[in-house]
Amino acid sequence: MSFQIMGTGKAHPQFSLTNDQLSTIVDTNDEWITSRSGIKTRFIATTETGLELTATASNQALANAGIAAADLDLIICATLQGDNVTPSLACMVQQEIGAHCPAFDLNAACTGFIYALDVAAAYLDSGRADKVLVVACEMMSKHLDWNHRSTCVLFGDGAGAVVLQKGDGLLARVLTAQSDTEQALLIPGFNNINPFSQLPHRPNVLSMSGRKVFKFAVGAMVKDVKKVLAQAGLTPAQVKMVIPHQANIRIIQSAAKLLGFTEEQTAIGIQHYGNTSSASIPLLLDDLWRQGKIQRGDIIVLSAFGGGFTTGACIIKL
Ligand SMILES: CC(C)(COP(=O)(O)OP(=O)(O)OC[C@H]1O[C@@H](n2cnc3c(N)ncnc32)[C@H](O)[C@@H]1OP(=O)(O)O)[C@@H](O)C(=O)NCCC(=O)NCCS
Structure with missing residues (x-):
């Protein structure tokens, strides 16, 4: 049973920030960012809210699927944190698009979209839902220290x-x-404003031990994708496209090579988007789907890793 993808959608802010523009804010340059990460530009919110992006992506996916929001039985929103702690982004988008079903946020960091697909599959399998919207939205720009060159250049x-x-x-x-x-990938909760607390104040911005995460990521992706290929009884040659989480082009290329996927089979969009955490896979999925690079009947592999640490992979026949 499980699911079939009926439609896809995406949204990003208007403003595309280049590496050269970043070099006017922090001590960096286009050559360093491009060679270490593969990123050339990333979209950064100026006036847009998470709700606006979530609603636009959701409405596109509904239109592409040819169903109305009122027909949805469940909305799952993968996000590190919506515009508010409460109401959840899922509840806010439910009203915005005109749906009436249960809705909740799910946080599995950059693996959130794959975790959300798994939860959706459980609802569909159990007969508790017929139609589910899974939407991932990340406003990484609000989690960054914009004085910290080793992190602020990487996300979108x-x-x-x-x-x-x-x-x-x-x-x-x-x-x-x-x-x-060891907290290799950390965004602390909130600035500690409780007057009775004796815990240290921790600014709630992202910090990362890049090399540790890099090493973990390549190993995890290779292990997970080998597992799902074995489960499905498939070889890399039978896969039309692998859509990996877009954190670093070198992570993607190393894992793809170790797994035996060709360049043509490996989806890369990090040059335009940077790392958009859980949104990176569905953003690319929508691009590939609309460009006709993947079509009904094709077999695709999704693979992600992220804070927690969490990892996940799945194989989908479109
Ligand atoms: C972050 C990452 C790009 C850094 O690449 P790296 O090759 O490991 O680089 P390092 O962190 O060792 O830094 C090398 C040097 O570049 C410098 N540097 C860091 N950021 C820089 C920047 N934006 N511009 C110029 N120099 C920079 C460092 O200060 C360091 O200088 P030093 O050698 O004088 O101390 C890479 O480790 C990575 O992508 N890791 C995985 C991160 C990830 O996937 N995160 C998301 C998880 S979902």
């Missing part, structure tokens, strides 16, 4: 969505979680 804002219905398109999946005890 965006949203991507899919509408799912019952079907037999989910061929295999794997999810993992392991505690990042």
Whole structure:
């Protein structure tokens, strides 16, 4: 059973920030950013809210699927944090698009979209839903220290969505979680303003041990994708496209090479979007779908890793 993807959608802010523009804010340059990460530009919110991007991506996916928001049975929004802690982004977008179904946010960091697909599959399999909207939205620009060159150059804002219905398109999946005890990838909760607290104040901006995350990411992607290929009884040659989480072009290329995927099979959009966390896979999925690079009947592999640490991969027949 599980699901079939009925339609896809995406949204990003208007403003595209170049590496050269970044070099006027922090001590960096286009050559360093391009060679270390593959990123040339990223979209950064100026006037847009997370809700606006989420609603635009969701409405596009609904139009592409040919169904009305009122027909949805569930909305799952993958996000590190919506515009508010409460109401959730999922509840806000439910009203914005005119849906009436249950709605909740899910945080599995950059793996959030794959975790959300898995939850959606469970609802569809159990018969508790017929049509599910899974939308991922990340406003990474609000989590960054814009004085910190080793992190602020890497991320961007965006949203991507899919509408799912019952079907037999989910061929295999794997999810993992392991505690990042050394806090190699961290965004602390809130500035501590409780007057009784004796805990230290921690600014709530992203910090990362890039090399540790890099090493973890390549190993995790290779392991997860090998597992789902084995579960589905498929070889890399039978896969039309692998759509990896877009964190660093060198992570993607190393993992793809170790797995035996060709350049043509490996989807890359990091040059335009930067790392948009859980939104990176559905953003690219929508681009590839609308460009006709993937079509109904094709087999695709999704693979992600992120804070937690979380990882996940799945194989979908479109
Ligand atoms: C972050 C990352 C691009 C850094 O690349 P790296 O090759 O490991 O580079 P390092 O962190 O070792 O830094 C090398 C040097 O560049 C400098 N540097 C860091 N950011 C810079 C920037 N934006 N511009 C210029 N120089 C920079 C560092 O200060 C360091 O200088 P030093 O050698 O004099 O100390 C890379 O490690 C990475 O992508 N890791 C994975 C991150 C990831 O996937 N995060 C998301 C998880 S979902």
